[in-house]
Amino acid sequence: MTHLAVAVILLGAGIGVLRSTINAFSTVIASDAAGVTFGQGLWLRIAILVVTWAVTVAFVMRYAARVKADPSKSLVFDRKATNEAHFLKDTTADVAFTRLQQLVLVLFALTFAVMIWGVSSGEWWMAEMSALFLAAAIVIGVMARLGEGRLVEAGVCVICAGGGGIPVVRGVDGKMEGVEAVIDKDRTAALLAMALGADVLLMLTDVEAVFRDWGTPTQSPIGRIAPDALDAMDFALGSMAPKITSACDFVRAGGRLAGIGRLQDPRAIVEGRAGTQIRVETSVSERRLPPREAAKISTGRKPGSVQGHL
Incomplete structure (x- = not known):
């Protein structure tokens, strides 16, 4: 039921x-x-x-x-x-319904009550409503001691750090200000994975793996590879390049495995049966890759080049 x-x-x-x-x-x-x-x-x-x-x-x-x-x-x-x-x-x-949880629900309801008052009587619009919900999220998050790590440990599937947010930078005076930029979802995922101390980072898309000779009759998927070998290759900007950079940063920061592959293949990618697995062990690269992939290659779509696709 x-x-x-x-x-x-x-x-x-x-x-x-x-x-x-x-x-x-x-x-x-x-x-x-x-x-x-x-x-x-x-x-x-x-x-x-x-x-x-x-x-x-x-x-x-x-x-x-x-x-x-x-x-x-x-x-x-x-x-x-x-x-x-x-x-x-x-x-x-x-399962007990604690006083802290009760207080969180009261604050949550109070936030909506304030929003209704602001819109109906205070001439509020998007800026005021956004500020209200941001303040409420911060207060409730701090009060309830929430965090990605705690939710992950509890077995909760956390959806966070997505692209499309408001990019900000901290100036020399310590103040935060917005900038015109794009938050890349792959690099954001890698940053979050490193902050959490994750063992595995999966970047799932609609292609089965990273390909060598992409777009040519001889294209073939790359299985296991080390980040140093990937440094010698060029990938299409705005397509596979952000995923490769993010994967290499993650494993070099201590991650055990970064995988790139299809949305329906997460288990197979982790087990090495599908997708591209990126690890720091140089022996993986030496054992799996042909010699030509160790050399720097051009970005043109000719045999020997590596391209990506989303």
């Missing part, structure tokens, strides 16, 4: 977004674009929210009753054994 809990969250969130009453990022912005106040039509939106909420609750409860009466009616019945083994492996643990 675990997927019912997921349905409650996803359907509930979906209804809340689609039938938003005072959402600053959808209703208020849309009202402003239409030249009306967001209070216009509020009661109609509330009525639609109540109706759709009731329909959603009825749908979930009806489905739950059907599955309870006949488990084979479940949409994930074929994964019953796997799900039970994963989610019911420790049902005796007494």
Whole structure:
């Protein structure tokens, strides 16, 4: 029945977004674009929210009753054994709802209450709302002692340090200021992996490996290789080059393995059965690579060149 809990969250969130009453990022912005106040039509939106909420609750409860009466009616019945083994492996643990967690929830709710007040009465817009959520994230993160390392140790899949953020630099006076730049996702991932002391860094994309002679009839994937051997090669900027640089930096900083390959091959890459594995051991390069890859090669797409593709 675990997927019912997921349905409650996803359907509930979906209804809340689609039938938003005072959402600053959808209703208020849309009202402003239409030249009306967001209070216009509020009661109609509330009525639609109540109706759709009731329909959603009825749908979930009806489905739950059907599955309870006949488990084979479940949409994930074929994964019953796997799900039970994963989610019911420790049902005796007494999980306490601590005061710290309660305080975090109160602050979280208070943040939204302040945002609603600011948008409705304080003439707030994106800058003020962004500042509010940034401040709340910092306060809650420090108070709850959150961090990537703690989440990783708890077995949580952390999504962080993605490209597209606001790049900043620290000046000689110690102050931070924004700059016009692009945050590269591969180098950011490598920096985070080094900060965490990770053993393995995987950069997964839509090609099976790094290729030699890319774009030619003789192209072939590179298996295991050392960073020193990669230094002697040229890769396409904006394509494979950032991944190669990030992988080499990571293993030289103490990482055991950096892998590049397809999104569906992470285990095979780690086990050396797919993708390109980059390690600091020079013996790996010497054993795996033909002699021609040890020489500096040109960036032109001719035999002997190495190119990448995303």
